[in-house]
Amino acid sequence: MTDTNDSGQRKGEFGIITKLLGGFCHNCGICPYADKRPNSAFGKLMRWHRTWCPGQAAHTKIYGEKPLSR
Ligand code: SF4
Numbered sequence: 001m002t003d004t005n006d007s008g009q010r011k012g013e014f015g016i017i018t019k020l021l022g023g024f025c026h027n028c029g030i031c032p033y034a035d036k037r038p039n040s041a042f043g044k045l046m047r048w049h050r051t052w053c054p055g056q057a058a059h060t061k062i063y064g065e066k067p068l069s070r
Helices: 004-011 016-027 030-035 041-049 054-063
Strands: none
Touching: 016 054, 030 041
């Protein structure tokens, strides 16, 4: 993950939809919660979800990979 100043500068390079989705994912606590229970059905579901979630994709573009509990 990049630092605040760097990500703030990089955020200007992206469109409004990418910024909104990335900002949503950045503040979303669902995957960090699910990642604390990696062997549960919810943990597995959310691990699959991250492979296609547009929020995760936008987050990765703007901030880098979203940090989880591990
Ligand atoms: S990948 Fe989706 S569910 Fe998971 S933290 Fe991001 S927006 Fe929330």
